[in-house]
Amino acid sequence: MSDIVDWTRATAAQMAAALQAGEITSVELTQAHLDRIAAVDTDVHAFLHVDTDGALATAREVDAARAAGESLPPLAGVPIAIKDILVTEGLPTTAGSRILEGWVPPYDATVTRKIREARMPILGKTNMDEFAMGSSTEHSGYGPTRNPWDLDRIPGGSGGGSAASLAAWEAPLAIGSDTGGSIRQPASVTGTVGVKPTYGGVSRYGAIALASSLDQLGPCARTVEDAAYLHEVMGGHDPMDATSLNEPVPSCVEAARQGREQDLTGVRIGVIKELSGEGYQAGVEQRFEESLEKLKTLGATVVEVSCPSFTYALAAYYLILPSEASSNLAKFDSVRFGMRVEKATIEKTMGATRAEGFGDEVKRRIILGTYALSAGYYDAYYGSAQKVRTLIQRDFAAAFEQADVLVSPTTPTTPFKLGERIDDPLAMYLNDVATIPANLAGIPGMSLPSGTAPEDGLPTGFQILAPAHEDARMYRIGAALEKALAEEWGGPLASQAPELEVAE
Amino acid sequence: MSSLERADVARLAALARIDMTDEDLDRLGGQLNAIVDAVATVAEVAGEDVPATSHPIPMSNVHREDVVRPSLAQDAALSGAPEAEDGRFRVPQILGEEA
Numbered sequence: 001m002s003d004i005v006d007w008t009r010a011t012a013a014q015m016a017a018a019l020q021a022g023e024i025t026s027v028e029l030t031q032a033h034l035d036r037i038a039a040v041d042t043d044v045h046a047f048l049h050v051d052t053d054g055a056l057a058t059a060r061e062v063d064a065a066r067a068a069g070e071s072l073p074p075l076a077g078v079p080i081a082i083k084d085i086l087v088t089e090g091l092p093t094t095a096g097s098r099i100l101e102g103w104v105p106p107y108d109a110t111v112t113r114k115i116r117e118a119r120m121p122i123l124g125k126t127n128m129d130e131f132a133m134g135s136s137t138e139h140s141g142y143g144p145t146r147n148p149w150d151l152d153r154i155p156g157g158s159g160g161g162s163a164a165s166l167a168a169w170e171a172p173l174a175i176g177s178d179t180g181g182s183i184r185q186p187a188s189v190t191g192t193v194g195v196k197p198t199y200g201g202v203s204r205y206g207a208i209a210l211a212s213s214l215d216q217l218g219p220c221a222r223t224v225e226d227a228a229y230l231h232e233v234m235g236g237h238d239p240m241d242a243t244s245l246n247e248p249v250p251s252c253v254e255a256a257r258q259g260r261e262q263d264l265t266g267v268r269i270g271v272i273k274e275l276s277g278e279g280y281q282a283g284v285e286q287r288f289e290e291s292l293e294k295l296k297t298l299g300a301t302v303v304e305v306s307c308p309s310f311t312y313a314l315a316a317y318y319l320i321l322p323s324e325a326s327s328n329l330a331k332f333d334s335v336r337f338g339m340r341v342e343k344a345t346i347e348k349t350m351g352a353t354r355a356e357g358f359g360d361e362v363k364r365r366i367i368l369g370t371y372a373l374s375a376g377y378y379d380a381y382y383g384s385a386q387k388v389r390t391l392i393q394r395d396f397a398a399a400f401e402q403a404d405v406l407v408s409p410t411t412p413t414t415p416f417k418l419g420e421r422i423d424d425p426l427a428m429y430l431n432d433v434a435t436i437p438a439n440l441a442g443i444p445g446m447s448l449p450s451g452t453a454p455e456d457g458l459p460t461g462f463q464i465l466a467p468a469h470e471d472a473r474m475y476r477i478g479a480a481l482e483k484a485l486a487e488e489w490g491g492p493l494a495s496q497a498p499e500l501e502v503a504e
Numbered sequence: 505m506s507s508l509e510r511a512d513v514a515r516l517a518a519l520a521r522i523d524m525t526d527e528d529l530d531r532l533g534g535q536l537n538a539i540v541d542a543v544a545t546v547a548e549v550a551g552e553d554v555p556a557t558s559h560p561i562p563m564s565n566v567h568r569e570d571v572v573r574p575s576l577a578q579d580a581a582l583s584g585a586p587e588a589e590d591g592r593f594r595v596p597q598i599l600g601e602e603a
Binding site: 105200214242312315318319330335336338339340344346349350360363364367370381384390426439440443 | 508512513516517518519520521522523524528531532535536538539540542543544545546547548549550551554555556557558559560561563565566568576580581583584585586587593595596597598599600
């Protein structure tokens with residue numbers, strides 16, 4: 001492994017091994033990533049805040065502890081980027097909104113605490129659509145992130161900053177949050193890996209809430225194995241989150257190892273009929289079919305399954321999400337934190353502050369949610385959407401009778417150009433048509449690269465869904481597919497991305 | 505389903521405490537109507553016999569022992585406030601002139 005010249009190109013697992021073997025120090029590794037951020041982030045804009053001093057301080061402590069022979073956690077010294085939706089004591093946290101500009105939280109989210117306990121240097125906070133509302137990061141209050149594969153294109157959203165930081169070699173690991181696809185869709189369009197765990201699998205204490213019955217934090221990485229390591233750091237029961245599952249963390253790393261070392265004989269893979277066809281780009285479908293062939297070659301059986309209620313998933317989602325968001329975002333009232341636009345009375349102050357501090361997409365969704373929850377409309381909208389949720393869960397239950405995992409393209413297209421869909425909310429919402437059903441049902445989902453589309457050379461994603469609590473299955477099948485594809489490509493997909501121009 | 509009139513959007517924005525200019529109402533109002541039309545399709549399949557799901561994973565309520573435990577210090581809790589005074593959040597006048 002000592003033949004690695006540029007450590008930012010290594011996997012997190014390789015970095016951890018090299019740190020343990022004394023081939024590199026955490027200070028060297030962290031500095032290499034900070035240098036990379038300085039070189040390319042003016043163009044990419046993956047980060048809203050870079051914590052050079054804090055990251056290097058953690059790295060120095062890890063190096064000293066290792067030199068003193070202390071026993072350290074597996075990822076100690078491996079740097080990480082954190083989506084700006086997680087509160088970080090002493091580090092600015094905005095959730096991509098101007099209304100929180102300059103706010104420094106007085107406490108750590110549980111996942112932030114776990115990262116600190118894992119002794120991982122925190123490189124900084126990554127850009128996102130405001131309050132995680134969007135699929136392109138164009139709704140960030142601080143300007144969009146750009147896709148490292150093509151700087152004129154979107155990096156996905158809401159977690160475009162986390163995904164782009166991986167694709168631009170600025171960080172080996174990142175934290176994401178997924179309410180309707182905000183981890184998986186950015187992974188798909190940047191050629192990286194992203195996982196939404198089972199609802200409740202990762203504590204949400206200290207994650208700024210968007211839609212509480214849908215939100216879930218998860219790992220972002222460049223390989224399935226790296227995601228597995230981070231998943232195990234993040235996961236587990238937390239008494240501070242009432243929706244946290246009181247059960248052991250899934251054995252993700254072991255499952256990924258099995259996937260690499262064993263074939264898939266006996267594994268049943270269900271292709272969701274409704275997530276294909278109209279609206280799906282030809283190159284996306286082609287790479288999806290090729291990945292299915294790979295899985296068959298590995299010994300898996302492929303069957304078609306039907307989930308007829310998925311037709312209504314998008315509509316149900318865009319009622320449930322705004323309803324819950326309109327309630328969650330009421331706390332931005334100019335009193336306890338964030339912006340205040342002072343007027344004569346508190347009521348006028350709130351109205352002026354929220355007008356100034358929120359962007360258009362946030363306003364649209366708050367108003368839509370206020371409408372859906374109002375007297376006389378509640379049953380027709382929110383109530384009906386919750387019934388659709390039951391129908392979608394039934395569809396999944398029936399499909400999982402026929403298959404161990406379900407698969408689809410992660411998102412219907414390769415990344416589109418910045419600005420292309422910004423004024424057409426409904427076109428923007430279609431990006432998440434394949435990822436939303438998992439959030440409505442609470443089941444885990446993974447996206448990993450399936451190649452690049454022949455027509456534009458941009459990344460395509462393969463989605464794997466498993467039953468609730470069975471997160472490990474995705475890691476086994478994902479790792480097996482990733483290995484088979486990498487053998488064909490001669491390396492990971494991320495290596496095929498064009499080199500970014502480096503600032504002096 | 506009824507569509508959203510301009511006055512409805514203005515009323516909803518007021519309920520949500522978001523000031524709107526005439527230009528905001530024009531722009532967002534049209535987009536909101538398109539969204540409302542699209543999401544109204546949920547009613548097509550939501551039959552009487554289908555139960556509602558509020559929470560994706562069934563779980564029961566969580567309790568903890570009622571004991572004192574550490575929490576944020578007062579100065580930490582106030583550290584992000586736009587304005588604080590005497591250890592409390594300071595806000596503009598609560599009641600309007602005509603109250």
